[in-house]
Amino acid sequence: MSAHVFIAEDEASIVALLKYNLEKEGYKVSHSENGEDALKQIKLKQPDLILMDWMLPELSGVEICKNLKKNNKFNDIPVIMLTAKGEEEDKLKAFDTGADDYVTKPFSQKELNARIKSLLRRSKPQSSSDIVEFTDLKIDRITKRVYRKDKEITLGPTEFKLLDFFIKNPKRVYSREQLLNNVWGEDIYVESRTVDVHIRRLRQAINIQNTKPLIRTVRSAGYSLES
Amino acid sequence: MSAHVFIAEDEASIVALLKYNLEKEGYKVSHSENGEDALKQIKLKQPDLILMDWMLPELSGVEICKNLKKNNKFNDIPVIMLTAKGEEEDKLKAFDTGADDYVTKPFSQKELNARIKSLLRRSKPQSSSDIVEFTDLKIDRITKRVYRKDKEITLGPTEFKLLDFFIKNPKRVYSREQLLNNVWGEDIYVESRTVDVHIRRLRQAINIQNTKPLIRTVRSAGYSLES
DNA sequence: TTCATCAGTTAACAAATGATTAAAAAGGGG
DNA sequence: CCCCTTTTTAATCATTTGTTAACTGATGAA
Structure with a gap:
């Protein structure tokens, strides 16, 4: 039974890349290109982990994150923020909204995989x-x-x-x-x-x-x- | 009641820096300079988070981490690895041993604080x-x-x-x-x-x-x- | 102030509830 | 069919519980 990763990202090329790589790793992947829809989908599908673009149409990643972290049912889902600019201020803000990790674009797929693995391991209760x-x-x-x-x-x-x-x-x-x-x-x-x-x-x-x-x-x- | 951060690091200057900064953040801090002692202390004191140097005398950070992650009583304590070289291979290895995050020296204190905060938040779901x-x-x-x-x-x-x-x-x-x-x-x-x-x-x-x-x-x- | 009364405290005890234990009965592969 | 494990049963042991009754202290009227 593989983990379910949700991607909230509007750039189609990045989605395609992520999807390809994550599926190769054995994850179930779904995605949404717009913030409002993403939030709805997440609440519906309850994925095991979320990759979220910092900037999203309709509803920003920050907003979604805050919303999720407020809700007891979803605040355990780890969130990795994808930020374009490598500015430190942004990183800190990302953590403040409740993100569990962040990765700056362009990112190394290997590192992203490692971070995903780490977060999933942590959120899975049974130490397998x-x-x-x-x-x-x-x-x-x-x-x-x-x-x-x-x-x-x-x-x-x-x-x-x-x-x-x-x-x-x-x-x-x-x-x-x-x-x-x-x-x-x-x-x-x-x-x-x-x-x-x-x-x-x-x-x-x-x-x-x-x-x-x-x-x-x-x-x-x-x-x-x-x- | 503040969180207790344990530092396993042999370079005195780094320990001093970390200690100063973490205490300013309101954490209780203790440390050890050698791997074997660190493991003993950790098991004794059960800190809420560990900052661990990649290389340590007596017993490497990797070994300590593996040991902790095997033991049910300690595998919930989040570990942040401090790695000197920014080589990707090392980062990946760090995650494989069960580390929850890593930071490459030299590191930004602000970022480290953010990562610590994130991990503590995550590990404290002592279900309200x-x-x-x-x-x-x-x-x-x-x-x-x-x-x-x-x-x-x-x-x-x-x-x-x-x-x-x-x-x-x-x-x-x-x-x-x-x-x-x-x-x-x-x-x-x-x-x-x-x-x-x-x-x-x-x-x-x-x-x-x-x-x-x-x-x-x-x-x-x-x-x-x-x- | 004194006394009667009322409400809460306390200790002692018997009953009941729940856990331990040993032993017998029942299954279930080889 | 035999051996091993599991389940049931029932006796015993230990702790908890509710009751009772005596006691203590507060309150207020005479």
Whole structure:
């Protein structure tokens, strides 16, 4: 599933160039040539990232940016401003409107790609990394192995998924309900007490001597992974 | 409460310059001159943003960055790489290691400030309503933790809900009736004296030495949360 | 001022709620 | 069919909750 990049730019040649390059990188690309339309489209399509020309007919890039950043639903979409002139004042103004980065024309496609990648990585919540660590816990999603203090630990499939889920959002408290939906699956029905049993097994497994317990029970709320 | 910026850089003159400028901007600043120490300090202090020199003694910036980005506890801290040479290859490598931005020396302080501001804004989406503070009280609805003067406090579920409700409208006086409806629920019937008991328990819990009481009794009207 | 009354505070306790645990039953590949 | 994992069940354990009743202090009338 590739990211969706939206281009708000009126110069056709630049749009063509960007589109060509971004699609080669595997992004889904759409665009608009005018500010008012761009804003409408963005709100409709909710892209993952926006490349926005500084100057746009109808509604300037600055205005669009301000509008988006004000709205809770869209203020997480990263915006890269494309500015023609390399003047510093403009750069600063771009950041002030809430842009997340800017690039001056003419720009290097390689650098633009790098910046896009960086912003997308940052806005994607799940660190899609194959090896994730949290304090002295390490889990390898490829080899399906789990380590605590570099010592390997064996987990059953469910316990592995459970830990994998917890480690995506450490410290966050999840209800049994949420755990069932995310670890077992939306449509599977099992008793909510079942969660307790697996929590217990997970606890037993990851608990090696003289370490504090990593899974916190929050009465009447759920469980969380703690440091 | 200002953000904490960590500088990992070995050239004393640059550190001095950065420190001076950042402190003027209102940031809390700390630094280290060597890679190994920097990593240790970062893990200890958990700064809000890192300025990292590309080349560092003991452990290169790239290595530190990789290490941080692997660990769930630290991979949310934005990193800005300071590169000496303006070579594109280096820039790209910087992004690949997980850096969130880079700046080539010599850099404009104004631009650096703008980039810092942008990254901090982006990384602080501590979803407004998930963490609520009132004077020296802080309640985190995600981790279900409550702090007074940064010291954690443990509350039972009902006391948590009660405080959570009060903090939504500080200084407002609620009758026992209103509290029962909003904290216990519309259709649950318990004695109104029960509220007093929970108010007491909440008071005891959030009361740590030499602080004035936070919950005011309004005779024949109810209770309110005060500063 | 004194006393009666009213409203809020406090401590103690029993009931209920929720979590832990062990063990049995049920599935599900190999 | 056997072995391993998962789920259910039920007993036990721990914490929280609501109630009661005694206590404290404010209020205001005599």
